[in-house]
Amino acid sequence: MNPGQEKLVYTLPKCMNDIPTHFCPGCHHGIIHRLVAQAIDEFDLQDNTICVGSVGCSVFIYNYIDVDSVEAPHGRAPAVATGVKRARPENFVFAYQGDGDLAAIGLSEIIHCANRGERVTIIFVNNTVYGMTGGQMAPTTLVGQKTTTSPYGRREDKEGYPLKMAEILGSLEGTAFSARVAVNNIKNILKAKKALKKAFQVQLQDIGFGFVEFLSACPTNWHMSPLDANKRIETELMPYFPLGIFKDKINE
Amino acid sequence: MNPGQEKLVYTLPKCMNDIPTHFCPGCHHGIIHRLVAQAIDEFDLQDNTICVGSVGCSVFIYNYIDVDSVEAPHGRAPAVATGVKRARPENFVFAYQGDGDLAAIGLSEIIHCANRGERVTIIFVNNTVYGMTGGQMAPTTLVGQKTTTSPYGRREDKEGYPLKMAEILGSLEGTAFSARVAVNNIKNILKAKKALKKAFQVQLQDIGFGFVEFLSACPTNWHMSPLDANKRIETELMPYFPLGIFKDKINE
Amino acid sequence: MSRIEINTLRCKGCLLCTSVCPEDILIQGDDLNTNGYKFVICDETKKENCRGCAFCAEICPDGVIEVYKTVKSKKRDS
Amino acid sequence: MSRIEINTLRCKGCLLCTSVCPEDILIQGDDLNTNGYKFVICDETKKENCRGCAFCAEICPDGVIEVYKTVKSKKRDS
Amino acid sequence: MSENKERLLVKGNEAIAIGAIDGGVECYFAYPITPQSDIPEYLSRELVRLGGEFVQAESEIASINMVLGAAACGKRAMTSSSSPGISLKQEGISYIAGSELPAVIINITRGGPGLGGIQPSQGDYFQSTRGGGHGDYRTMVLAPSTCQECYDLTIWAFDLAFKYRNPVLILGDAILGQMKEPITRWKEREINPNEGAEWRLTGKKGRKQRILKSLYLDEGAMEQHNLRLYKKYKSMETDLKWEEFMVQDADVIAVAFGSIGRIVKSTARKLRGQGLKVGVFRPITLFPFPYERIRELARSGKKFITIENNTGQMVEDVKLALCGICDCGFFANMPGKVSTPEDFIQPIKDQFN
Amino acid sequence: MSENKERLLVKGNEAIAIGAIDGGVECYFAYPITPQSDIPEYLSRELVRLGGEFVQAESEIASINMVLGAAACGKRAMTSSSSPGISLKQEGISYIAGSELPAVIINITRGGPGLGGIQPSQGDYFQSTRGGGHGDYRTMVLAPSTCQECYDLTIWAFDLAFKYRNPVLILGDAILGQMKEPITRWKEREINPNEGAEWRLTGKKGRKQRILKSLYLDEGAMEQHNLRLYKKYKSMETDLKWEEFMVQDADVIAVAFGSIGRIVKSTARKLRGQGLKVGVFRPITLFPFPYERIRELARSGKKFITIENNTGQMVEDVKLALCGICDCGFFANMPGKVSTPEDFIQPIKDQFN
Amino acid sequence: MYQDVIIAGFGGQGVMLIGNILAYAAMGQGLNVTYMPVYGVEMRGGTANCTVVISDEEIGSPIIFHPRSIIVMNQPSLNKFQPRLVTGGLLIVNSSIVDTSSVPKEKYKTLLIPVNNIADKLGNIKMANMVALGAWLGATKAVDIHHIEDAMTKMLSSLDHKLIELNKKALQEGFNIGAKKSEI
Amino acid sequence: MYQDVIIAGFGGQGVMLIGNILAYAAMGQGLNVTYMPVYGVEMRGGTANCTVVISDEEIGSPIIFHPRSIIVMNQPSLNKFQPRLVTGGLLIVNSSIVDTSSVPKEKYKTLLIPVNNIADKLGNIKMANMVALGAWLGATKAVDIHHIEDAMTKMLSSLDHKLIELNKKALQEGFNIGAKKSEI
Numbered sequence A, B: 001m002n003p004g005q006e007k008l009v010y011t012l013p014k015c016m017n018d019i020p021t022h023f024c025p026g027c028h029h030g031i032i033h034r035l036v037a038q039a040i041d042e043f044d045l046q047d048n049t050i051c052v053g054s055v056g057c058s059v060f061i062y063n064y065i066d067v068d069s070v071e072a073p074h075g076r077a078p079a080v081a082t083g084v085k086r087a088r089p090e091n092f093v094f095a096y097q098g099d100g101d102l103a104a105i106g107l108s109e110i111i112h113c114a115n116r117g118e119r120v121t122i123i124f125v126n127n128t129v130y131g132m133t134g135g136q137m138a139p140t141t142l143v144g145q146k147t148t149t150s151p152y153g154r155r156e157d158k159e160g161y162p163l164k165m166a167e168i169l170g171s172l173e174g175t176a177f178s179a180r181v182a183v184n185n186i187k188n189i190l191k192a193k194k195a196l197k198k199a200f201q202v203q204l205q206d207i208g209f210g211f212v213e214f215l216s217a218c219p220t221n222w223h224m225s226p227l228d229a230n231k232r233i234e235t236e237l238m239p240y241f242p243l244g245i246f247k248d249k250i251n252e
Numbered sequence C, D: 001m002s003r004i005e006i007n008t009l010r011c012k013g014c015l016l017c018t019s020v021c022p023e024d025i026l027i028q029g030d031d032l033n034t035n036g037y038k039f040v041i042c043d044e045t046k047k048e049n050c051r052g053c054a055f056c057a058e059i060c061p062d063g064v065i066e067v068y069k070t071v072k073s074k075k076r077d078s
Numbered sequence E, F: 001m002s003e004n005k006e007r008l009l010v011k012g013n014e015a016i017a018i019g020a021i022d023g024g025v026e027c028y029f030a031y032p033i034t035p036q037s038d039i040p041e042y043l044s045r046e047l048v049r050l051g052g053e054f055v056q057a058e059s060e061i062a063s064i065n066m067v068l069g070a071a072a073c074g075k076r077a078m079t080s081s082s083s084p085g086i087s088l089k090q091e092g093i094s095y096i097a098g099s100e101l102p103a104v105i106i107n108i109t110r111g112g113p114g115l116g117g118i119q120p121s122q123g124d125y126f127q128s129t130r131g132g133g134h135g136d137y138r139t140m141v142l143a144p145s146t147c148q149e150c151y152d153l154t155i156w157a158f159d160l161a162f163k164y165r166n167p168v169l170i171l172g173d174a175i176l177g178q179m180k181e182p183i184t185r186w187k188e189r190e191i192n193p194n195e196g197a198e199w200r201l202t203g204k205k206g207r208k209q210r211i212l213k214s215l216y217l218d219e220g221a222m223e224q225h226n227l228r229l230y231k232k233y234k235s236m237e238t239d240l241k242w243e244e245f246m247v248q249d250a251d252v253i254a255v256a257f258g259s260i261g262r263i264v265k266s267t268a269r270k271l272r273g274q275g276l277k278v279g280v281f282r283p284i285t286l287f288p289f290p291y292e293r294i295r296e297l298a299r300s301g302k303k304f305i306t307i308e309n310n311t312g313q314m315v316e317d318v319k320l321a322l323c324g325i326c327d328c329g330f331f332a333n334m335p336g337k338v339s340t341p342e343d344f345i346q347p348i349k350d351q352f353n
Numbered sequence G, H: 001m002y003q004d005v006i007i008a009g010f011g012g013q014g015v016m017l018i019g020n021i022l023a024y025a026a027m028g029q030g031l032n033v034t035y036m037p038v039y040g041v042e043m044r045g046g047t048a049n050c051t052v053v054i055s056d057e058e059i060g061s062p063i064i065f066h067p068r069s070i071i072v073m074n075q076p077s078l079n080k081f082q083p084r085l086v087t088g089g090l091l092i093v094n095s096s097i098v099d100t101s102s103v104p105k106e107k108y109k110t111l112l113i114p115v116n117n118i119a120d121k122l123g124n125i126k127m128a129n130m131v132a133l134g135a136w137l138g139a140t141k142a143v144d145i146h147h148i149e150d151a152m153t154k155m156l157s158s159l160d161h162k163l164i165e166l167n168k169k170a171l172q173e174g175f176n177i178g179a180k181k182s183e184i
C-alpha cells in the first residue's frame, strides 16, 4: 500500500450482522458481543460454532452473531451447552449469560458444568442487575445498591454479599480458565480480548471448561448516564469484583 | 450416689423416639441422627425446634427426632428452611440433607441460603452415593468409585471431581460456621459433637449460617460390610475430604 | 463393674460397637433375631472389665446399647 | 490523516467514544436522528488529528464507527 | 363501586400486591419475570415497610419452597410469577397440595410455549386447572377480569387457602397485570395470630409433635390420603363463583374468562346494538368449574360458544358441562394476538345460524 | 410374539432402555429416581459401551436441558424420570415443544401429589396429555402395558419425535417399570447420520445460520407460531393407536390404559366366564386420543366405563368422545392402591343394570 | 360518554406520563377509565405508547385496535398508528418533528401542532407532551381541565412548584390551540 | 395352564433369586410369565417378596392379591401372606424358623419343610431357597425341572461349577419332598 493510502482498520467482525442493536445507549452488551465475535473470527470458527443463547438482555445474540444458535431457558445455558457439546464434540460451543441467569436461577447448572470440566466456553455478563426485566436485584448487586426489588438498598444481613463467580468457578478442578475483565476503557478491552482468547483455547485444546466474567454497565437500570455508568465500573464494581485471572491451566 | 451404685450414663437422647430404625446395618445416618438429637437436648431446644426433612435415606427423620417437622422436596430443604425461619425467627431451624440432595439437585438452594446468611443450621450427610435410590453416583462420589450409574468408575474427565461442600460454603461471607467431621471412631464423634454445637450456636446467637458435613458410611451401596465401610471413611474419604473447620465466625 | 444392656431385638449385627470397645467385650452371637440379624452379645469372660465408657453406645447406629456405670468406690460421694 | 466514519443513524449518543479518543475528536451534535438520539459528530477543528487508533470504534457498543488509517508516509510500503 | 371511598389508579399487578397486603400476607417470596415484576417491586417496598418478609429468591423453585416453609408455620404466604416460572413451581405446588398447606400463587401469564413472549395469552388454563404437577391434586383457580377483581380475589384467595389448606392460584394475563384501572380498597390489613393454630408448626412446646408432609408409604395410607384430598376438592364447589352478563334472555351465550371475558362483554354490547341477543358467562372460579350452572342454562335452550386466548382449553370444561345437552362452539384467539372486541363479532354471529 | 427369536426376561424399565438402544438413542441424560432408576443404570453401562453419551445430570432440570441441546444437534436424545422429576422438567418440555425439537421423555410414575410414594399410580395423565408446562403445546403420549410394548413403543417414540419434531412421552408406572416379562428384540440399532439434516445445528458451514428457539416477539409472529403448532398437533391423529379386546360383541366396554389396561383384561376374562359380554378398549396413544373410534363404538349402542388408577382423569377424554351420545361410568382405583382384577368386577357389573 | 386515545412517541417524550395523567384525571372526575401501556422488551426499542379509554359505562376492552383518536409525537408512531385510526377520528401530530407532508388530512380530523416549538418557547422542550395533551383535551373536551391539573400536581409532585406551574401553562396553551383548531 | 405364587422372606434369603429363576425357566419352556418384585424403600425394611405368574395364555395382572400358592421363608411373611392365600391353595413354609403351631393346615394344602436344615445338611444354609423352590415345583409341576436347571445355570453363572451342582442338588431334594408330600 502506498503511503497516504487509506486502509480500513476497524469495522464489524466478519461473523457479525450489520444491523442496529436493541440495547440501550451505552450498554456494554454491545461491546462484549463484538469482542466475542472478534474471537470467533480470530480462530476462524464461524462455520463451526454453536452458540447457546440465554434469557436476558442478550436474548437476541443470534441476531447479531451469525452462527448456528439454540436458545436455552433462563439459567440453563450450561446444561444446554453440555447437551450440544456431548452431541457434537467437534463443534466449538459457547454460551452467553447474564448475572441473573448464571448466578441466580442457573447457579447449579454453571457449577456442575464447570465441575464436570465440560469443553465449553461461557461468557458471563455481570451488570449487577436483572436488565431485561427492569432492574431487579441480582445475586451480584452490590451491598447498599438500590434496585427495584431492593428499594432500601441490598442489606448484607438479609440478602447477603454479591457472589464472585469467577473466583468460585476458578476454584473447581474442572475449570481450565477463569477470569474477570471489564470493557470500560481501552486497556481493559485489550485484556478482555486476551482472556477471551484463552477461554476459547481451553476448549479448542480439550483442556477443560473456559469462563470469562465481564463487568458490564447497565445505564438504564443503574439510572445513570452512559458515561457515569461506565465510570461506576471502576469506582464501585472493581473494588469488590477485582479484575484478574483466577485459573489458567494453559499457563500452569 | 454411693460407691458401687449404678448410674445410667448412656441412653437415647430425650428428644428421640425409642423405635427401631429403618437404616441398613452399620449405616452412619443412625449415629448422626443421635448426635443431632443430643445437641437439641443440650441446648434444650426440643420444644422450640422446627426440623426440615429432605428426601433420601433420612426421609423419616421426623419419626426419630420428636420435634415439629416439615418435609422438603428433594434438594429444597434450604429454601424451605429459609421460609420457616423468616416466618418464625424465634424458632431454632435445622435441615438434614444427603449429598445427592444438597450437592446435586439442591446445589443452588444451599449456596444461596448460605450466601444470604440465613440463620439456619444444615446437617449434611456425605456418603458419596445416592443411598435411598439404590447407589447411583453422587456429586461427591470419588474418582474411580463404581456405582450403579458409574459402572466403569467415576471418570474425572467426564464426571469431574467430587465437590467439597464444606470448603465451598465456608468461602461464602454469609456462612458463620462450616466444618467437615466423621463418626467412624470415638475421637471423631467427639469432634463432630463440638462442630455441631457451634453450628447450632451461630444460629442461636444470630451470627449467620451454620453447616456441618458428615462423612458417612453406606455399607449397602458401597457393597461392603459395615466394618469395612467404616474403615473406608478413613482410608478413602478423608484423604480427599479432609476433616476440619473451614469457617468459624465465633472464633474470629 | 460397669455394664451395658443390649436390646438384641434391635441390633443389626453391624459390629461397629465391637470396633470401639477398649475391652473387646462385644462379640457377634450365633443366633438370629426376628429381623434376621445376628445380634451382638457380651463376651461373658470379659464382661467384668466394662469401664462404662459408652464408646459402644456412642457409635451404635441403632441406639441398641444402654450403659450403666458404677461409681468407683475410691471416689468420694458427690 | 486518518479518519473515521460515523453511522449517525445508528448512533445512540452514549458518548463512550468521546471518553476514549486521545484527540478529543468526537463530540455530541445538536440534532436528533430518526430514533430520537443526539448522535456524535467529529469536531471539525480537530478532525485532522485522528490517529486511526480505533479506540472509539473499539468501545462503541453499537458498532457505529469505522476507522480508516492512512499509512504514514515515513514508513516504507509493506 | 362506591363513589365515596378513595379510588386508586393502579396496575392489575399492583392491585394484587395491595390485595395481598390487605389480605394479610406476611411472607412473600418471588423471582422477577415480566409481566408480573410490579408485584415483587411493590411488595419489596410496602410489605417490608409493614414488617413483613420479602425474599427475592434465587429462582422460582426456591421461592415456591420458601412459601412451603412459611405456610407450614401457618403464615399467609404468597409467590408470584409468569408462565415459565410457574412451570418450574409445579413440583413445589404439588408438594404444598400434598402436604395440605395454604398458599397463594399468582400467575400473570405470558404467551408460550417455551420462552414464547410477554404478550397476553390464556395458554396456562390446563396447567392451572388440572394440576400441572404430578399426582392427583388440584389447586383452586381464580380468574379476575378487572383491577378491582385483582384486588378482591387476592384477598379471597388467602381466605380460601386457609379454609381448604390448599394452594389457590390466581390466573391473570399481561393485559390485566399491566393495565391501570381505579380500584377501591375495602379491607383493613389484619393478621390473625391464631390462624392455623390446629396444625401449624411452632415448636412442639405443650403439645405433641406435628409433621407436615406428603409422603405416604404405609400400605393403604396413600390411598386414604388421595381419597381425602379428592373429597376436599369436591367440597370446594361450595365456593363456586361466576358472572352472568345479559344471559337471561340471551339466545347465544359466550363463555370466556379473565381479560377475554371483559373484552367479550364489549362484543356482546356491540351485538346487542345490532339486535342480537348475546350474553356472556364468565367463570371466576376456574377450578372448581361452574359445570352445574352452565348445564342449567343449556337446558333452557341456549347456544354456547367458548372464546379463549388459546387453542382450546376451557372449552373442554364447557363441553363436559354441556355433555349430552348440546355442543359448544369455539373461537380461538391465538396466544400472542392482542384481542379486541371486533375479533369476536363474527364467531358469535355464526352461532345464530 | 415370535417363538423363534430369543426372548429376554427383563423389567419394563430395562425394556425401555433396550428399546432406546435399538431405537438409535445417541444421547441420554437423567437423574436417579425410583421406580425408574434401572433405565439410567442400564444405559450408563450399555449406551456408554456402544459409544453413546450418558450424563448423570445434577438435576432433572439440567437433564431435560441437556436433551434440548443434543436434540438441537439432531441427535436422538432421551431422558427419563418419575413424577416429581417430570414436574421439574415441565419448563424444559415446553421449550422443546416450542422450539420444535424431537425428544423422548420417559415417565415411570409414582403416586402423588408431592413426595407421595413409589406405589403405582396413573395420577400424571392430565400433566402428560394437557402439557403440564406453560403455553398451548402438546406432547405425544404413549402408554405401554407390557414389557414388550415398553420396548416397541420406545422405538416408535423416537420415530414419532423426529416425524413431528416434538417431544414424545412414554407414560408407564411402577408396575410396568418393575415387572419382568419376556421380550423379543426385533430391531437392529442403527444411527441415521442424515436425520434432521434440514434443521439441526452443525455449525453453519456451507449454509445459512440456523436458530432454534421458542421466542416470538414480533407482532403476529407468536400467533402464527401457535397456529402452526396447533395444526401439527391435529395432524398427529394419523398416528393414533389403541387395542380392542373383545369389544365386537361387548355390551359394556371398559376403557383403561397402561398397566390398568392389562389388569382390566383379566377382569374382562373373568366376567366373560360369568357370561357377561365385557370388552376392553385400551388407548395406546393418550395424546392424540382415539376420540373418533370411541364415538363410533358408542354409536353402536355400547355402554362405557373408564377405570383408572387415579381419581378421574382420562375419563374426561372418554366423556368428550362420548359427548351427546351417552355418558361414561367411572371407577377410581385410588393412587397407591395396587390393583388386582378382582377390584374391577363389581364396578363393571354395575354397568349392566 | 366514551372516548379512547392512543398516545405514542419516543421513549423520552413522556407519552406514558400524559397517558397516566389523563387516566388519573378521568378517575378524579368519577369516570371509568383504563390505561394500557406497552411493557417489557417492547420498550427497549426506543418507542413507547399507551392507550387510554374513558367512559361513563363499564369498560370492556382496554385495548383498542381502531382508536377514535391518536396523539403521535414522532414519525414512526404516525406510520404505525395512523392507518388504524377510525375514519373521522382525531389525529394530533407533533409537527415539530414529523414530516407533515406524510400526514393524511381528509379522512381524519387532523391537528398539526408544533408542540416541541411551543414548549421550547414556553421555556422547556420537555413539556411538549403537555402541549399535546392540552390540544387533545381542547379538541375532545373529554375531561375537565381542572381534573387534569389536579392529576398533574399529584403526578409531578417531585418537581418544584415553578415547574408544575409551567407545565400547567403548557397544558393550557395546548388546550387553547386544540379548542381553536378543532372549531374550524 | 395357569399358576401364580408369592415368594417371601428376609432380604438375605434369596427369595427374589428363586422368583427370577422360576420366571426365567417358564420363559424357557415357552410359557408366558410375569415376575413382579417389591422395590424401592420397601426393601429397606429387611423383608422382600415377589410374585410370579405363569400361564399359556396372555397374562393380565402381574399382581396377585389372592395367590394360588405362596412360599414363606420367615414368620413375618407367613403372617402377611397366608391370610390372602386362596382356600385350597398351596402353602410352603420354611419350618426351620417359622413357628409351625401358627400355620393353619386345613384350609390349604400346607407343606411344612425345614428348608434351612435340609440346605445345611447338603452343605450350605444359603441354598434353603432352592430347596423351597424345588418343593414348590414338586408340588405344582408347573415348570419342567430341567428348565429350572438351565435358568439356574444362567443366573448363577458367576458361581463356580461345584456350587451350581450343589444348588441343583438342593433343588432336586426339595422337588422330591414337595412331590412326595403333596401326593399325600
Ligand SMILES: Cc1ncc(C[n+]2csc(CCOP(=O)(O)OP(=O)(O)O)c2C)c(N)n1
Pocket (backbone or CB within 6 Å): A055, A056, A057, A058, A074, A097, A098, A099, A100, A101, A102, A125, A127, A129, A130, A131, A132, A133, A138, E031, E032, E033, E034, E060, E084, E085, E088
Ligand atoms: C424461568 C424464568 N424466570 C424468569 C424469567 C424472566 N427473566 C428474563 S431475563 C431475566 C434476568 C435477566 O437478568 P440477567 O441474566 O442479569 O441479564 P441482563 O438482562 O442483565 O443482561 C429474568 C428474570 C424467565 N424468562 N424465565
Ligand SMILES: Cc1ncc(C[n+]2csc(CCOP(=O)(O)OP(=O)(O)O)c2C)c(N)n1
Pocket (backbone or CB within 6 Å): B055, B056, B057, B058, B074, B097, B098, B099, B100, B101, B102, B125, B127, B129, B130, B131, B132, B133, B138, F031, F032, F033, F034, F060, F084, F085, F088
Ligand atoms: C425431584 C426428585 N428427584 C429425584 C428423587 C429421587 N431421590 C430420592 S432420594 C434421592 C437421593 C438420595 O441421595 P442422598 O441425598 O445422597 O441421600 P442418601 O439416601 O444417600 O442419604 C433421589 C435422587 C426425588 N424424590 N425427587
Ligand code: SF4
Pocket (backbone or CB within 6 Å): A022, A023, A024, A025, A026, A027, A028, A029, A057, A127, A131, A132, A217, A218, A219, A220, A221
Ligand atoms: S437494560 Fe441494561 S443491560 Fe439491558 S440493554 Fe438496557 S442497558 Fe443494557
Ligand code: SF4
Pocket (backbone or CB within 6 Å): B022, B023, B024, B025, B026, B027, B028, B029, B057, B127, B131, B132, B217, B218, B219, B220, B221
Ligand atoms: S442405603 Fe446406605 S445410606 Fe441408606 S440406609 Fe442403607 S446404608 Fe444407610
Ligand code: SF4
Pocket (backbone or CB within 6 Å): C003, C004, C020, C021, C022, C023, C024, C025, C026, C049, C050, C051, C052, C053, C054, C055, C056, C057, C067
Ligand atoms: S461401655 Fe465401654 S467398655 Fe463397656 S462395653 Fe461399651 S465400649 Fe466396652
Ligand code: SF4
Pocket (backbone or CB within 6 Å): B026, C006, C010, C011, C012, C013, C014, C015, C016, C017, C018, C039, C040, C059, C060, C061, C062, C063, C064, C065
Ligand atoms: S453397633 Fe449396635 S447395631 Fe451394630 S452390632 Fe453393635 S449393638 Fe448391634
Ligand code: SF4
Pocket (backbone or CB within 6 Å): D003, D004, D020, D021, D022, D023, D024, D025, D026, D049, D050, D051, D052, D053, D054, D055, D056, D057, D067
Ligand atoms: S480513531 Fe482514534 S483518534 Fe481517531 S477519532 Fe477514533 S479514537 Fe479518536
Ligand code: SF4
Pocket (backbone or CB within 6 Å): A026, D006, D010, D011, D012, D013, D014, D015, D016, D017, D018, D039, D040, D059, D060, D061, D062, D063, D064, D065
Ligand atoms: S460510542 Fe457509538 S453509539 Fe455511543 S456516542 Fe459514540 S458513536 Fe454513538
Ligand SMILES: [Mg+2]
Pocket (backbone or CB within 6 Å): A098, A099, A100, A125, A126, A127, A128, A129, A130, A131, A138
Ligand atoms: Mg444482569
Ligand SMILES: [Mg+2]
Pocket (backbone or CB within 6 Å): B056, B098, B099, B100, B125, B126, B127, B128, B129, B130, B131, B138
Ligand atoms: Mg448420599
